[in-house]
Amino acid sequence: MNTEQSHKEDPLTKKERNRSNFVREFVQSYNEPDYILKIYEAEIPKLIVHFWDDLTQLPQDVNECIESWKILEQSGFDFQIFDEDSAREFIKTHLGYRFENAFNLCYHPSMKSDYFRYSYIFVMGGFYIDADDVYHGTSIDHFFADGRLKLQPFCYDIESDQMVSSSDFVPLGADKWSWIFYFNTTPLIASRNHPIVGRVLLNATEALEKNQKEELPEVQATTGPGILTESILEVIAKEEHPEETMLILHDWEKISTSKWPLSYRNDKRNWRLSNQQAYQTSQQT
Template sequence: MVQRCEPSPLGSATWSAPAPKRIVQFWDDLQRLPQDVEACMNSWRQLERSGFELEVFDKKSASDFIRTRLGARYEDAFNRCYHPSMMSDYFRYSYVFVEGGFYIDADDVYHGTPIDQLFVDGRLKLQPFCYDIGTSQMVDPSIFTKPGANQPGWIFYFNTTPLIASPRHPIVERALLNATESLEADSASGLPEVQATTGPGNLTRSVFEVISEGCSPDAMVVAHDWERTSTSQWPLSYRNDSRNWRLSNQQAYRAPSPSDAR
C-alpha cells in the first residue's frame, strides 16, 4: 500500500461523496497557546480564501463535542487521556468520524501547495512513515516509498496527521473504537503507552484490521508526498517540557508553569 506509485482509481460510488473542506485543530489550553505554535496554526488560514473552514478546539470544547455527538462512553474515554497529545489523537478520530473533514496537528506548517485534490472524494488520506531501528532515525519518504524498498529494522506505519476523510469512514471508526477500548482497559500496570493507545500504532493497527476484514484498499489513499504540503515544525518551545509526549509517555502529566511555557 505504501509503495504503490499511484492511488487506485475509485472503483465504486462508496467513497464518491467529497470530504468536507473543513480544517480542524486542537490545543488543550488555548489561553496558554505558545506563540510559535500559534504561528504554525495560522499558516493554514490562507486556505479560507479557497473556501475552507477552520475550527480550533481546546480540551473543554473537544470534550463537549464528544459528549454531545458520541455520548458518555466516549467522553469518559477522552477524559482518561492523561496527556494533551492523547487528547488530540482521540479528538481527531471523534471529530473526523462524526463530521468528516481534515484534522492537522497544531505544530504542522502549511507550505501553500494546492490541496483541493484531497477533497474530491471521501477516501481516507494518510501520511506514511518509516522508522529505522538500527539508526534510530526516520527514513526519508523518497527512499522507503520506492517499490520493493525494505531493510531489516524498518518499521512502516501511518501518521495520525493529516487525517482526511468523509464522515463515518470505517477505518476512522475502528481507530476510535480501538482507542476507546484501550483507554477503558485495566490500568493496574500503569498509564498506557501513547503511541499504541491513541497514536500511530493504534491507527496503523486499525487500518490493517479493517482491510483484512474485507474493506477494499480503495477506501484509503497514501499521501506519499505530504511533506510538499506540510511539515511538523522543529524546534518549538513546547517540545522541551512535559507538553512533549515523548518526555511524558506513561507518566502523570503536569502542565508547565506560565514561566516554563513561554
C-alpha cells in the same frame, strides 16, 4: 524477512513485523483505483481542524504554525480550533458518556488530540492537522473530492533512531531489518462515518478502558500511530483493492511538515518526555 534481517534479532514482535510488512507492501505498491466506490463519492467538508489543550497557554511559535493554514480561507476553507474543554463537550454531545470517559482517561495532551481527531472526523468529516504542522502553500483541494481516508505513511529506523525520508522508503522493494513502517495520525482527512476512522476510535476507546486500572498506557500504542495502523490492518487487510478505501499521501512533506524545533518540545508537553508518566498541566509557554 530479508537476508540482512535474518542475521540480526528482529526488534519487533511477530505481530508488529507483520503489521509493518503490510504497510510497506501497501505503500510501495499503491496505485490509484479505476473508480471510487459509491460510499466514498461524497466530497469531504472543506474544514480544517486543530487542537491545543489549553488555548490560554498557546505558544507563539505553535500559533504561527496554525496561522500558516489561514491562507486557505481564500479557497473556501473554514477553520475550527478546539481546546480540552470544547473537545470534551463535542465528544459528550455527539458520541456520549462512554467516549467522553475515554477522552478523560487520556493522561497527556497528545493523547487527547489523537482521541479528539478520531471523534471529530468520524462524526463530522473534514481535515485534521496537528497544531505544529506548517503549511507550505501547495493546493490541497483534490484531497476533498472524494470521501476516502487520506493518510501519510511513515518509516522509522530503529538502528539510527531517526525517521526515514519518504524518497528512501516509498520505492518498491526498499526495506531494512531496522525499519518500521506505519501510518501517521496527521493529517487525518476523511468523510464522516469512515469505517477505518470508526474502527480506530473504537479500538482506542477499548484500549483506554482496559488500561484504566493498570499503569499509564503507552501513547503510540493506545491512541497514536500504533493503534491507527493496527485498525487499518483490521479493516482492509483482506480487501482485494484496499486503495478504494484510502489514499496514500506519498509526498505529504511537499504540502506540510511538522516544525522543529518548537518551545513546547523541550518540556512535558512533548509526549516523548511524558510517555507513561503523570502529566502536570501547569507548563511554561
